[in-house]
Every structure is written in C-alpha cells, then in structure tokens.
Amino acid sequence: MPWSMKDYPASLKNLEKPVRKKAIDITNAMIDEGYEEGRAIPIATSKAKEWAENASTDEIDDFLTHDDETERDAETERDADPSSGSGPELMNKAEHVIKHKKGWAVKAEGAKRVSEIKDTKKEAIERAKEIAAHKGTEVIVHLADGSVQRKIKTGS
Structure with missing residues (x-):
C-alpha cells in the first residue's frame, strides 16, 4: 500500500x-x-x-x-493508460540510476516506473546520461543501499 x-x-x-x-x-x-x-x-x-x-x-x-490529490489523480491516469509514465511533467526531472532486482535501473525522479533496466551499473549510467542530456537535467547515481553516490551534470 x-x-x-x-x-x-x-x-x-x-x-x-x-x-x-x-x-x-x-x-x-x-x-x-x-x-x-x-x-x-x-x-x-x-x-x-x-x-x-x-x-x-x-x-x-x-x-x-504538488499535493496528494494531484498525485493521486496523476497516478490514476497513469494506471489507466499503461503507455504513460514518461509524460511532460518528468522532462525537467533528474534521471536516477538505482539498484534493481534485475540489475541497475534508470528512473526519472518522481516516475512511478523505471524506464530501463541494464545488466551493469556502467550501462545504466551511460543510458541515464543520454536521457538527461536530451532533457537538460542531471544524473543521480545511487549505491545499492539507495544512498546517493554522486551527481553528474549534463549539458543540453
């Protein structure tokens, strides 16, 4: 829950x-x-x-x-449309590289789901850099325990 x-x-x-x-x-x-x-x-x-x-x-x-009512409405819309999850509201959010049960994942800050899962952390970081550079945001790399390891600035 x-x-x-x-x-x-x-x-x-x-x-x-x-x-x-x-x-x-x-x-x-x-x-x-x-x-x-x-x-x-x-x-x-x-x-x-x-x-x-x-x-x-x-x-x-x-x-x-962004109060709870707004978040619930957005989640309801995303759940109703499984193709959503990478909407315009995520375009100015950092890309995070996080540990995932299947490897390392790339996930936009505030996103409900990961965008990609890679076998290695290095691959996930490279993909996150590509996405972040396109959006003009940064990459936040996490350790396996969830703590922040480092931040990578990207150019737009």
Whole structure:
C-alpha cells in the first residue's frame, strides 16, 4: 500500500512537511523496487533530510505545491493508460540510476516506473546520461543501499 500525506508511518510524524512528503515519495519508490518497508523508511528519511538541506526554497515550494490529490489523480491516469509514465511533467526531472532486482535501473525522479533496466551499473549510467542530456537535467547515481553516490551534470 503506498503511503500518502494522510496515511504514513508514525516514524515520519515529527518531520517538517516537505521532509515528510519527500520521505514518503522515496519510501514508496523503494518499496516499488522491492525494498522491505522497515529498511526503506529509515533510508528514505535520511535521504529526505539531506534533500531538504540542499534544496532551494523555490524547489521546496514547487515540491509542496504538488499535493496528494494531484498525485493521486496523476497516478490514476497513469494506471489507466499503461503507455504513460514518461509524460511532460518528468522532462525537467533528474534521471536516477538505482539498484534493481534485475540489475541497475534508470528512473526519472518522481516516475512511478523505471524506464530501463541494464545488466551493469556502467550501462545504466551511460543510458541515464543520454536521457538527461536530451532533457537538460542531471544524473543521480545511487549505491545499492539507495544512498546517493554522486551527481553528474549534463549539458543540453
């Protein structure tokens, strides 16, 4: 069951709203990728706090403007149309390289599903760079535990 701002783990209740919302998003994505909930929540909380420390005020404000109702409507539309998932709302989002049960995956930030799965991390990074360069965004490479290893800037 995906968590939301109205239904989330008790361990997130004392976090500030943007950090809680980001932690929920990260937790849901990690659970979708096969992580155990008990492992995903603390990793997501740590990553959300790190994001909040490094995010600009505009980025946080923009993130908060996408409330749960909007997310639910978008998910419903994507679920109704399986061909969706790479819509225009993902064009300005970074590409993430994450561990996947079948290898290494490329996934746009905020996407419900991975776009590609590669056998090696190197292959996934190269593909993520291609996609990010086309979109004018960056690549965020993660370690197998979900933590950020490095960020790669790309040119448009």
